[in-house]
Amino acid sequence: MSTLNVAQVESRVRADGGFAVYVHWPFCQAKCPYCDFNSHVRHKAVDQTRFAAAMARELATFASWTAERRPLSVFFGGGTPSLMEPSTVAAILTAIDDTLGLPADAEITLEANPTSVEAARFEGYRAAGVNRVSLGVQSLNDTELAALGRLHDAATARAALALARRIFPHVSADLIYARPRQTTTAWAAELSDMLDLAGDHLSLYQLTIEPGTRFFDLAEMGKLVVPEDDAAADLYELTGEMTRAAGFSRYEVSNHARPGGEARHNLVYWRGGSYIGIGPGAHGRLNENGTRTATSTERHPETWLAKVEADGHGLTEHEPLGAGARADEYLLMALRLTEGMDLDAYAARAGAPLDEARIDALAAGGFLRRDGRRIAVPDTARLLTNAVVRELAA
Structure with missing residues (x-):
């Protein structure tokens, strides 16, 4: 190693x-x-x-x-x-x-x-x-x-x-x-x-x-x-x-x-990285030649086992994620973190930046904390994280 x-x-x-x-x-x-x-x-x-x-x-x-x-x-x-x-x-x-x-x-x-x-x-x-x-x-x-x-x-x-x-x-x-x-x-x-x-x-x-x-x-x-x-x-x-x-x-x-x-x-x-998921019912996010791909495998253990032995994998899903799905996934996961999310990383996934007016409105209401190119949900609004995500993604 x-x-x-x-x-x-x-x-x-x-x-x-x-x-x-x-x-x-x-x-x-x-x-x-x-x-x-x-x-x-x-x-x-x-x-x-x-x-x-x-x-x-x-x-x-x-x-x-x-x-x-x-x-x-x-x-x-x-x-x-x-x-x-x-x-x-x-x-x-x-x-x-x-x-x-x-x-x-x-x-x-x-x-x-x-x-x-x-x-x-x-x-x-x-x-x-x-x-x-x-x-x-x-x-x-x-x-x-x-x-x-x-x-x-x-x-x-x-x-x-x-x-x-x-x-x-x-x-x-x-x-x-x-x-x-x-x-x-x-x-x-x-x-x-x-x-x-x-x-x-x-x-x-x-x-x-x-x-x-x-x-x-x-x-x-x-x-x-x-x-x-x-x-x-x-x-x-x-x-x-x-x-x-x-x-x-x-x-x-x-x-x-x-x-x-x-x-x-x-x-x-939570930071939007990639990962291989192996085993029955495992999910993954692969970086395939620059394309983020969602994978999931057969959930039933013995059926998964037979598929892998026959085909080399037990996949039931192997789909490239579009820009919208990549961006929404990152938004949902990263805003769970106290450190929050990187606005440039979001824009790179979405192909467009988040709406600055919405960010400003949420920050003014105390629902977001901004530090340069990062935004986060403050502790005082943590219970409203899902609502903040919905507002930003709308």
Whole structure:
């Protein structure tokens, strides 16, 4: 592996958002009632060697379509990647290095559930090259964990966090708030507890009820009621206050980090970079001879596997994005960031600049902050980010 120094990383990110690889492992022990991700439960052992070989083959196919090399980050998402054997992770990372040239200081993240069986694999993942783990804690309350369909309890989550912090240089944890009947007092106590346990990154998500999930069905029947918008807004503001006081900065709508703990991989997405997505149901954005191309793959794992073995990829979508789609995507993603977006980068994607009159009007109303050729949504208007994006894109 070669080394990509900090100056090179920063130069590349400023120029084009960077380049990354996403690996989707679609298998879970159980389907959580709030989850609309591409995840599947299998009651027989998964042939991990076969899936890893297919991922390597799909990677080689996509790599042949783009000149991008030396990814800044690799992210194993799911599903539950911590159901992978460390040898499977190592095989995929070797394929990425052989195909693209993986810098020695690349950020390599693996999502993990904090069950004791999976935590025991942490040493193996670290040896394979993983240097950042993202733990799906979701709650530190046993009753709430059961309601969320999680298979771990709070004590197991605490133990997994402590173990992860001993093994990995960077540790992130997820929590879900605005749960049914949740009060600001209860959330403050739970978040305070997590801040005492946290590594250098927290992803704190408001519970959303997604179509196709068990929670959606319950909500439709009136059996599940989440906090009203005003109450959820209070929880969001409280979250920002508490994380800030603990030394975390909210650098994206739902993500908080200590200095240097920001997720490099997700920044590639939010800054409009390109990325190869491999595995069942993975999405990608490829730079193909200067054309930004959207890719997505077959969601059903075994069908994807057969397609890759037959054709070299499991694609269901491979479409060039027009100027409008490129610009709208960048606007939507970059304005989620506290640092905001580059107006020249937007114009390059759109083929035309944003309307200065709209920018000025939103800035005058306190909905945008402007600094030269950059605009951002200030903290005081963060809850209105989607409305700001709609106004700018209109």
